[in-house]
Amino acid sequence: MRDALGNMRRVLVLGGDSDIGNAIAAEAVRQRGVDHVILAARDPERLTDRVDQLTSLGAQVDTVAFDLTDYDAHGLLFERLASQYGDLDLVVLAAAILGDQHRAEHDPAHLREMLEVDFVAAAGVGMAAARALEAQGTGTLLVLSTIAALQARRTNFVYGAAKAGLDAFAQGLSDMVDGSGARVLVVRPGFVHSKMTTGLDEAPFAQTPNEVAAAAIAALGRSRTVVHTSGPVAAVGKVLQALPRPAVRKLPR
């Protein structure tokens, strides 16, 4: 149960191996009194380091096996967590793949996989999470979007398109739960240094997962539905949206 100072008890990270998801959980433990983190991932055995990291901050950490593309499991996951642990104060939807743009342009299976994971399956579990929080009458669903969702670019438009879908979907979810006591927050970072982006050229105004996490947790205390993780990132987003198509086409990565 959240208190008047914004302290919370329990956080669920969907995409338990995500750098940003874990950074948000860690920030919630450090800044918002969270003492229980649940990491949901397809392969919980690979989360040992993540668990150790969060445990060392003083939180109880549990893991749960969860396949994002098993649609029937979405609702069941929340039923199970509610009966096993109790209320979720914050659900972080961080499950995503960056994919390989070039490969997706030639391999229909990969194209489909990217669109499915980053949009269709994420939307499915987002809906289940929103419904669960609505029934709870309290709690926040934090959906990780990106400024890449604001403008399709030659170099990563498959990822951008999927995220654009999720971004719009999440804004719709926020309207859906309005008045129920639950809330949906859409967080748009710019380029983030993480294992997902290892090997890519850095974009301007790049941030670390911890910086993104700090901005995301700070946004929980305000009432906006969509936030960017820094002023410059917000500005870049605005510029991207304003550029005419021929200019966008010439953008480097």
Next chain:
Amino acid sequence: MRLGAQRRLLTGWGRGTATGADVVIPVDRAMVEAAASEVPARGVLARGLGRSYGDAAQNAGGRVLDMTSLQGVHEFSPDSGLLTASSGLVLHDLMQRVVPLGWFPHVTPGTRQVTLGGALAADIHGKNHHRDGSWANGVRSFELVTPDGDGQPVTQQVTREDSPEVFRATLGGMGLTGIVTQQTLQLQQIPSSRLVVDTERARDLDDLLARMTDHDDDYRFSVAWIDCLARGAQLGRSVLTRGDWAQPDDLPVDQINSPHGFNSAPLLTAPPWAPSGLLNPLTVSAFNELWFRLAPTHRTGEIQSIGAFFHPLDSIRDWNRIYGRAGFLQYQFVVPFGAEDVLRTIVEILAGLRIASFLAVLKRFGPGNDALLSFPMPGWTLALDIPLGDDRLEATLRHFDHLVAEAGGRIYLAKDSCLTPGLLPVMYPKLDRWRSIQTDLDPHGVLTSDLNRRLDLTGRGAAR
């Protein structure tokens, strides 16, 4: 039975944490019983006017009974002052009916906008605590609806004599032992509807405590307003107001023909658009300075109305809006006599941080009662409003919580919105006893609130 529940966002008076609940408006006791028996997944809670500051009257995702729909007076004896009324009756409406007849509630808090049910659940107190105790002291009996083990509601008449345990657990029980549908109260007889008030300024905290210790017992009502922004030699400067009911002879000529007249409608409504930063150290300290300067150094025998003396903020409807969107919290603690150093430390820290607070209220409590979770105990109680949004607030309040607990004091649950569960058994040593009675009354844990979820009052962990 059809309950017609509607999802609504509910907050406490501090407007800090909104949660959604399915609100049922019961039209009679049968409907209250039905609402307590067909158990929804996230439990049931009765709510009055929502004047508790934190989350005591919220039940996220569960069912909330809006008891303000049940406000009938069932019986009243103008000779004995015994009154039986539904829990949703508002103190304001009660006063309008009984003051002209020469009666007054045993206790009134700083607002008339509370229900009898809320008053009982929080075992509220007022300016006469040192003389008359709290709400519980005026309750003769009440009717309690509890959800029993088979999903059947049980309605029982509870008196201090026949069911002392249920009585002690329900008064101050924050609504978690059952739903109180009606109460029988002993009112106090009043010689008039005015008060004779003495006002004096105290130059600092020591001066104030000495004045209260020496002469509080000469008055039925006593309260001090402290300027928590004053520092240094002026630390704890205050205005002390004390009084008693006026005798008809005390009244000015124009009031003498209606000694029990009562007319207190709100004058103003606070605008809904107040910006969050309106109350800042600058504006509040200017206000406090003005208020202190305008108070008389010493004035005796002033005649005041019930509204002016007990409920000054009721003249501004929705005054909680002036804190803006972010809302505010109220922090109220009591420390026993002998722990004046803790009181001083807290006032010093507040003044040093300049966390903007309107005047804080200091009251000297008399003896406590035997209700298990009742807040008052012999000692000093300080209540202050603090706007939310200051980053230093959390560490400061956690520090205060510990100082208060170590001194053998406690936090008032009806005001609380940020205590942590660990200190609860320290502050409320009869918690275990209360829990065992609560479990008997509500074996399946149907009764719950956001306060309960946050502090685990009932001791059942994450259930519901």
